[in-house]
Amino acid sequence: MNAAPINQRKWWKEAVVYQIYPRSFKDSNGDGIGDLNGIISKLDYIKNLGVDVVWLNPIFSSPNDDNGYDISDYKGIMSEFGTMEDFDALLQGMHDRGIRLILDLVVNHSSDEHRWFKEARSSRDNPYRNYYHWWPAEQGIPKKRFSFFDVNNDAWEYDNATNSYYLHYFSVKQPDLNWENPLLRKEIYDMMHFWFQKGIDGFRMDVIPFISKDITFPELPEEYHGNFVKYYAEGPFLHKYLHEMNREVLSRYDVMSVAEGIGVGTDKALEYVAPDRQELDMLYHFEGIGIGLLPYEFKAADPNGFSLIEFKDLYSKWDAVFAENGWGTIYLGNHDNPRILTRWGNDSPEYRNVSSKMLSAFLLTMRATPYYYAGDELGMSNIKFDSIDDYRDIETINMYRQMESRGEDLSRFLQNQKITARDNSRTPFQWDATENAGFSTGTPWLKVNPNYTTVNVAAQEEDPQSPLNFFRNLIQLRKKELALVYGRYVLLDRDNPHVYSYIRHWEDTTIIVMLNFSASEANAHLEGLELSAAKVLLSNYPDERKGMDTLTVLRAYEACICKLNSANFRNNGET
Numbered sequence: 001m002n003a004a005p006i007n008q009r010k011w012w013k014e015a016v017v018y019q020i021y022p023r024s025f026k027d028s029n030g031d032g033i034g035d036l037n038g039i040i041s042k043l044d045y046i047k048n049l050g051v052d053v054v055w056l057n058p059i060f061s062s063p064n065d066d067n068g069y070d071i072s073d074y075k076g077i078m079s080e081f082g083t084m085e086d087f088d089a090l091l092q093g094m095h096d097r098g099i100r101l102i103l104d105l106v107v108n109h110s111s112d113e114h115r116w117f118k119e120a121r122s123s124r125d126n127p128y129r130n131y132y133h134w135w136p137a138e139q140g141i142p143k144k145r146f147s148f149f150d151v152n153n154d155a156w157e158y159d160n161a162t163n164s165y166y167l168h169y170f171s172v173k174q175p176d177l178n179w180e181n182p183l184l185r186k187e188i189y190d191m192m193h194f195w196f197q198k199g200i201d202g203f204r205m206d207v208i209p210f211i212s213k214d215i216t217f218p219e220l221p222e223e224y225h226g227n228f229v230k231y232y233a234e235g236p237f238l239h240k241y242l243h244e245m246n247r248e249v250l251s252r253y254d255v256m257s258v259a260e261g262i263g264v265g266t267d268k269a270l271e272y273v274a275p276d277r278q279e280l281d282m283l284y285h286f287e288g289i290g291i292g293l294l295p296y297e298f299k300a301a302d303p304n305g306f307s308l309i310e311f312k313d314l315y316s317k318w319d320a321v322f323a324e325n326g327w328g329t330i331y332l333g334n335h336d337n338p339r340i341l342t343r344w345g346n347d348s349p350e351y352r353n354v355s356s357k358m359l360s361a362f363l364l365t366m367r368a369t370p371y372y373y374a375g376d377e378l379g380m381s382n383i384k385f386d387s388i389d390d391y392r393d394i395e396t397i398n399m400y401r402q403m404e405s406r407g408e409d410l411s412r413f414l415q416n417q418k419i420t421a422r423d424n425s426r427t428p429f430q431w432d433a434t435e436n437a438g439f440s441t442g443t444p445w446l447k448v449n450p451n452y453t454t455v456n457v458a459a460q461e462e463d464p465q466s467p468l469n470f471f472r473n474l475i476q477l478r479k480k481e482l483a484l485v486y487g488r489y490v491l492l493d494r495d496n497p498h499v500y501s502y503i504r505h506w507e508d509t510t511i512i513v514m515l516n517f518s519a520s521e522a523n524a525h526l527e528g529l530e531l532s533a534a535k536v537l538l539s540n541y542p543d544e545r546k547g548m549d550t551l552t553v554l555r556a557y558e559a560c561i562c563k564l565n566s567a568n569f570r571n572n573g574e575t
């Protein structure tokens with residue numbers, strides 16, 4: 001199988017998705033919180049990146065227990081972010097510039113301040129009672145369910161008013177919705193129609209594998225302890241619901257859908273995205289971002305870093321899943337992960353720019369739709385807070401409290417959070433070298449990374465070698481060379497611990513990508529490939545290589561994308 005036939009081309013396969021965390025992008029009114037008008041004021045910046053789709057994290061009415069992932073009105077706009085008129089203007093402004101907009105669909109849970117939940121908790125026979133999961137206390141204490149954001153790590157909360165427990169996989173203010181109830185499902189589909197009729201172009205679906213649960217809530221088997229994601233995800237009716245959602249809503253519009261594929265492995269991925277199943281278009285898995293973390297500990301980074309061979313094997317394994325069916329995604333960071341530069345590159349001043357460009361080269365040359373998080377194009381890095389007081393994220397704060405009450409090692413926890421905490425990627429976007437990085441004239445809701453004086457858009461606009469301009473060049477290259485989108489992926493030099501090399505081959509085009517993931521010079525071993533006629537398309541060092549003769553030696557974090565003579569690849573590379 002060479003490549004996707006032309007009739008399988010889709011706009012969302014050829015798109016670059018740019019993810020914006022609205023709270024941190026641009027504040028228009030000086031309250032320290034990013035907002036919709038702030039994004040509107042930066043639409044030309046977004047347009048000039050060359051991206052095709054913007055994914056906005058939740059912008060809906062919310063008491064902000066989890067920064068908008070606790071929704072109190074799915075058809076309202078969060079007051080800090082603006083109004084529905086602002087939203088309409090934002091959508092129009094994007095469409096005027098040829099940019100599509102996708103929103104976050106957060107329907108595993110709502111806020112406890114949603115009208116449905118207020119009704120539901122008021123009495124056992126309220127019509128909304130069945131919109132949520134309840135356990136009547138006269139049946140005893142429910143079987144243990146762990147919670148991601150609960151101070152006591154308990155997903156059942158006792159509610160006095162009706163002498164019952166309700167389920168919340170996330171915080172106590174995020175009660176889980178009951179998808180078994182057809183009335184709830186209809187409400188969700190109606191709400192999706194509401195946004196599609198406004199003209200949005202798709203949804204990113206928050207923890208969607210969790211929506212179906214075994215509602216008898218049996219005892220968790222022993223082997224699942226500590227690995228509850230595996231047990232929570234992919235309940236018995238998940239695919240029935242997704243298929244229904246497709247039939248009732250998604251199939252009626254020209255839109256894209258992407259699942260947050262928490263807990264989804266390569267064996268199950270196609271169940272979500274194989275076109276003939278008529279469910280979703282894409283999903284993003286969690287396996288990649290788990291590399292380099294210590295097992296059985298909460299987000300603790302391995303002091304030895306990560307193994308590039310493991311990294312290559314994993315991304316190659318995932319590429320293979322979609323080689324003949326469905327379509328993949330690629331990302332290294334987002335609002336739930338630290339900055340990619342700190343986690344996968346090198347954030348020291350010496351290597352910041354070059355390693356950040358190398359990571360962008362990886363993301364923009366794989367066979368998958370890239371999901372690229374705002375700020376990574378500048379090489380923004382982790383802020384690495386010293387004190388728990390600087391954190392705003394419920395995940396970090398409640399985990400700290402949990403560990404505190406168990407008497408665990410808090411300084412070790414804080415040390416690890418410097419590498420892995422979500423707030424690292426949520427610090428305000430760095431526009432320029434003025435106060436607060438040009439993000440806000442007020443006090444930002446989360447501290448600005450002090451490196452904004454040098455790492456910012458204004459400075460990088462001026463510099464043709466900047467990570468920002470390199471990102472733009474990569475996007476242009478991906479648009480020009482369809483091989484980078486649809487071309488077959490072939491891993492080369494698999495056992496090389498420092499360099500990741502691969503080929504992208506489509507019709508008459510063969511492109512080779514070489515990425516040095518290390519801070520020292522390293523060789524790419526490309527024996528058997530005829531490289532003499534190769535042409536350098538893009539490199540992240542200013543003194544671009546002229547040809548390929550010296551190509552196998554790569555400088556620290558060097559990334560090189562070259563076009564080969566296809567005939568030679570066919571002769572040699574495929575064996």
Ligand code: GLC
Nearest residue numbers: 066069106170206207335336
């Ligand atoms: C998803 C979101 C994350 C949120 C959680 C609960 O993982 O990406 O930010 O905290 O779901 O909604």
Ligand code: CA
Nearest residue numbers: 027029033035
């Ligand atoms: Ca604001």
